[in-house]
Amino acid sequence: MPTGVIFNSMSILIGGLLGGFFGSKMSDSFKTQLTTIFGSASLAMGIYLIAPMKSMPAVIFSLIIGTAFGLIIHFGDWIAKGAGQMQKGMNKIMPHSQNKIGEAEFIQTFVTVLVLFCASGTGIYGSLYEGMTGDPSILIAKSALDFFTAMIFAASLGFVVCSISVPNFIIFFLLFLLAGFIYPLTTPDMIADFKAVGGILILATGFRILNLKMFPVADMIPAMVVIMPISWAWTNIVMPLLK
Structure with missing residues (x-):
């Protein structure tokens, strides 16, 4: 049971x-x-997850390749459109759930929170880990921060924040089910690099929350898909050639 x-x-x-x-x-x-x-907590979590990385070149290449791909296909724009649809749907369910901020600020903030919840290295790794071991401790620890984060952002965005629980469950449940296939193919170094990429996304999210720099965090999500194969290739193909 997940x-x-x-x-x-x-x-x-x-x-x-x-x-x-x-x-x-x-x-x-x-x-x-x-x-x-x-925002400060997100920065701290990001730094913590980045620190144990094993292959910095692999992590950097993954960020560049993944973000470039996300920008080319306008991945962030698709997520922004989905955010708008989720807001409209929630307003139909709860007519008084309209947020009190402008549309542009709403989309910007909502995408930031969506990425923080659904695309964190901790959440994705925690889902894979629970699927393989049955231990939910990583996700339960993440839930403590998510609970208060959702509560505070819902105070500004409205009840639409609740709807993030749906894609969050779908993504993490699919990873839970696929863990038996994915996790055995990984190595500790691949996991460390994967978590480092997730940490960079969380770090970028923290900068957005603090309004210090508007990183394209949604467009950066594909980097989490390519990091494991790139990390494996760097360790097993490129590094031996350089020795």
């Missing part, structure tokens, strides 16, 4: 509901200060 996957998705759903219901009772100053803390 206990960790369910727990993580429920933390986003419940946190989003609480933020949507009680967000109006929070002062703007309170929400701004907490958002700053979450």
